[in-house]
Amino acid sequence: MIIKKIALAVLLGALGTNVQAAEDFQVEDIQVKGLQRVALGAALTHIPFNIGDTLNEFRISQSIKALYRSGHFSDIAVSRDGDRVIYRVQERATISDIIFDGNSDLKDEQLIESLDGSDIRVGETLDKTVISGIEQGLEDFYHSVGKYNADVKAEITHLPRNRVNLKFVFSEGDAAAIQQINIVGNEVFSDEELLERIELTFDSPWWDFMAQDRYQKQTLQGDMETISSYYLDRGYLRFKMDSTQVSMTPNKESVYIALNVTEGEQYTVSEVDFIGDLAGFDNTIRAINPLSKDKLYNGAEVTYTEELISKFLGRYGYAYPKVVTIPEINDEDKTVKLSISVDPGKRIYVNRINIKGHNVTADRVIRREMRQMEGAWLSNSQVESSKAWIARLPYVETVEFETNQVPGEDDLVDVDFDVKEQASGSFTAGIGYGSQTQLSLNAGIQQNNFLGTGNRLAFNINTVSYSRSISVSYTDPYFTVDGVSLGGQIYYNEFDAGSANLEKYENQTYGIGVNLGFPIDEYVRLNFGVGYKSNGITRLQSYEQIQSFYDIYSNPDKPDEKLTFETFDLSASISRSTLNRGTFPTAGSRQSLSAKITTPNSDVNYFKFNLDTKWYFPLSRDQRWSVLTRFQAGYGNGYSTVGEHDQLLPFWENFRAGGSDTLRGFESNIVGPRAVYRRATEFSNPTGGVNCCFSKDGDFITISPRSVGGNAMAIGGVELIVPTPFLDEGMANSVRSSLFVDVGNVWDTEFDLDDYRDLDEDEFLKIKDFSDPGSFRSSAGLSVQWLSPMGPMIFSFAKALKKEDDDDTSFFSFNIGKTF
Incomplete structure (x- = not known):
């Protein structure tokens, strides 16, 4: 007691x-x-x-x-x-505030979330017993990324009314540098061959700023898996990573890494067999199986086979199959028998498809992009396809989905899509300054998701210095439930070519057009259109390239009279798109081939072809690094004759290049053939009369600094899309930065340099061969695009790498309202 x-x-x-x-x-x-x-x-x-x-x-x-x-x-x-x-x-004191000081590797939001899990939050009581554990946990994190000198201390400041401020002071330091990586026990593959395949490096040159020469525990674990996979993929089935030693220097600033391995010998596949339930797809699964006997064992191929069979079964409602490869190793003859065990599980059906996050867009607009149907079996390919189609909508920023099992049901799931919308309407505007265009402005309104219907309505008024226009267009992408689209446009335009870096003329245009689009499959569409256009040409300068055109249609007695042309055109196009997003894509491709031809009853008869293609190749798993390659080509010409003259492509339909849409670093429309003016030399009549005659051999040639465009065009480029520095990850889908190289040219296939062989040599040398497609221009620079509340903004800094003497260049351009 x-x-x-x-x-x-x-x-x-x-x-x-x-x-x-x-x-x-x-x-x-x-x-x-x-x-x-x-x-x-x-x-x-x-x-x-x-x-x-x-x-x-x-x-x-x-x-x-x-x-x-x-x-x-x-x-x-x-x-x-x-x-x-x-x-x-x-x-216990109540926490009044939580403060973080000195943290850069860990964001405040991450720390607050971690503390919340330990019931450390503002307004709650402070339990001092957990503080030391939090300090140690944070230091362990820094040690895992190689910062062994990191220190975390919690400071408690007492306040009136039994309150405290909790402050975490971080001293992160630098990650320990890797002095050396040694691999012990390898004979088949050299150290160099293995080390070049892993992320961690040492003794990197100063200019290799992307080298991973700082120790990180997670990276080392990944590198160990990489080395193991490298051996397993080459038949070394008994390969083992025996041990790993990480030795630290006394000052904790450097580490030495040693990896001890046992390679073993290579094994050959002796047999491939299937066991279990193949759900009635025996022949198909055996046919798509890439594994075969008498080949070296390949771990990556085994994993690929398991995933391939799982995805195949997933297409037919077996959403949770179990596919496992069981190796039976024979060490005597160094062979392995692979038995692929397949358990498809139950066929899963979709109970409901739920959509959330769309505050503006009508539910039916999202649902019409669905390829997975309610009541049907769950197909992973159809769900992924549904996600891709929704993501391509221009008013959707991101879309994610998850499948959730219906409570009490083992064969029913709900598919929940979470959609994040982005601005679907935009106020379009542009501002720029050039040596020829001077100050230019434009404005307009566009709504890609009109009243949440998914229909596109655009109303634009353009008051650029060289153009005044107004247009109204409307497109219903689902005019029928089968995805047939219907669109139309009415427009009016007054264009002053002389203010747009083109040879002088004025064009007053108005027209109307209607088009229908038909889906061929998930990726391909056909479009057909019909249109009417009226062009009124005034103040036309009669230069050499259009002299024959001018002779056909002008009135010799009234050379300044307005030329009016009415045309009816038919158009057709085919397009294919596998882009992963409608705005700022990072993977996939898009191709479009279009053709337009005027009807024989039109005042001018011509045709035009256009090809436009873009390919995106992601370089990283998160697709923040990606490569864009693009190519655009066009050709046009006239058909039939007027009298003795062959019809040509009208000069106002010529292709043009230069500016933010085509060749950045060059002034708008400046790239292409120049106008050639040929004037004869007058001389006096020997008899004393007035000037009466012209000397053809003595003609003078003047080359205009302005372009006239051409009937052929080819433009390409490569862009490296990179993460925008100093930008929060939440803005990754709204801002895009890229380094680019643009290359292209516009030329005139109807231009014949031999027509000027009769000139004096000095005059002939003034003329360039404007039919030469090899006279290309190129530029390189940086582009930043931002999906602002007013619409897309584009900032481009470009340097012309190859140009002609009379090309006007532009180092900086800024546009609002059009994405590149």
């Missing part, structure tokens, strides 16, 4: 109590003193006895433990006044 009392006294002393030793007694009253934030009733609920109960020392000690477990108190003392029990408590 004495020993028990001593033990109890020690316990009570350790808990900070001073309850008096006494015999059993009946409680007359219970008092709790020192309460501030905690209500008396809440404190009494944690005391396991009531007034009138008989108490002893053991029950009092139990009440102290219960009060501590409540989490409200940092110190508790118990005393007895007669038959009254008095608790004197000190409440």
Whole structure:
């Protein structure tokens, strides 16, 4: 009994109590003193006895433990006044603020989330017992990324009304540099061959800023897997990574890594067999199986086979198949028998498809892009295809999905799509300055998701210095439930070519057009259109390239008379798109081939072809690094004749290049053939009469600095899409940065340099061969695109790498309202 009392006294002393030793007694009253934030009733609920109960020392000690477990108190003392029990408590302080200082590797949001998991948050009481564990956990994280000198300290500042500020002070330091990586036990493959395949490096040159020469535990584990896979993919089935040693220098600034391996010998596949239930697809699964006998064992091929069979079964509703390859190794003849075990599981059906996150877009607009249907079996390919189609919508920023099993049902799932919308309407504008165009402005309104219907409505008024136009267009991409689209456009335009870096003329145009689109399959569409256009040409300068055209249609008696042309055109195009997103794609491709021809009853007869293709190749798994290759080509010409003259492509339909849409770094429309003016030399009549004759051999040639365009064009480019520096990850889908190289040219296949062979040599040398497609231009630079609330903004910095002497260049351009 004495020993028990001593033990109890020690316990009570350790808990900070001073309850008096006494015999059993009946409680007359219970008092709790020192309460501030905690209500008396809440404190009494944690005391396991009531007034009138008989108490002893053991029950009092139990009440102290219960009060501590409540989490409200940092110190508790118990005393007895007669038959009254008095608790004197000190409440835990409330956290007023949490501050982080010195952290760069860990964001504040990550730290707050981590602390929240330990019940450390503003407004809650502070439990000092968990602080040291949090400090150690954070330091362990820094050690895992090679920062062994990192230090994390929690500072508590007491405030009035029993409140505290909790401040975490970080001293991160630098990650330990890798001095050397040694691989021990390898004979088949050299150190160099293995080390060049892993991420961690050492002794990197100063200019290799992407080298991973700082130690990170996770990266090392990944590199160990890479080396293991390298051996397994080449038949070394018994390869083992025996051990790994990471040695640190005393100053904790450098590490040495040693990997001990056992290579083993190569194994050949002796047989491939299937066991289990192939769900009735025996012949198909055996046919698509890439594994075969008498080949070296290949771990990657085995994994690929398992995934291939799983995906195949997933297309037919077996959403959770189990495909496992069981190797039977024969060490005597170094062979392995592969038995592929297939358990398809139950066929899973879709109960409901739920969509959330679309606040503007109507539900049916999203659902019409679905390839997976409710009530049908769950097909992984159809669900992925649905995600891709939704992501291509220009008013959708991101889309994710997950499948959730219906409670109580083992063969039913709900597919939940989470859509994040982006601005579907835009105020389009542009501003620029060039040596020829001077200041230019334009404005317009476009809505790609009109009233949430998914239809596109655009109303544009353009007041650029060289053009004034107004247009209204409307497109319904689902005019029928089968995906047939219907669109139309009405437009009016006044164009001053002389202010747009083109040879001088003015063109007043108005027209109307209607088009229909038909889906061929998931990726390919056909479009057909019909249109009417009227062109009124005035102030036309009669230069050499259009002299024959001018002679056909002009009135010699009224050379300044307006030329009017009415045309009816038919158009057709085929397009294919596998892009992963409608805006700022990072993977996939898009190709488009279009043709337009005017009808024979038109005033001018011509045709045009256009090819446009883009390919995106992701370089990283998160697709933040990607390569874009693009190519655009066009050709046009006239058909039929007018009198003795062959019809040509009208000059206002010529292709042009230069500017942010085609060749960045060059002024708008500046690239292409120049106007050639040929003027004869007058001389006096020997008889003393007026000037009457012209000397053809003495003609003068003048080359205009302005372009006239051409009937052929080829433009290409390569862009390296990179993460935008100093930008939050949440803006990754709204801002794009890229390094680019643009190359292209516009030329005139009807231009014949031999027509000028009769000129004097000095005059002939002034003329360039404008039919030469090899006279290309090129530029390189940086582009930043931002999907702002007003619409896409493009900032381009470009340097012309190859240009002609009379080309006007532009180092900086800024546009609003059009993506490149």
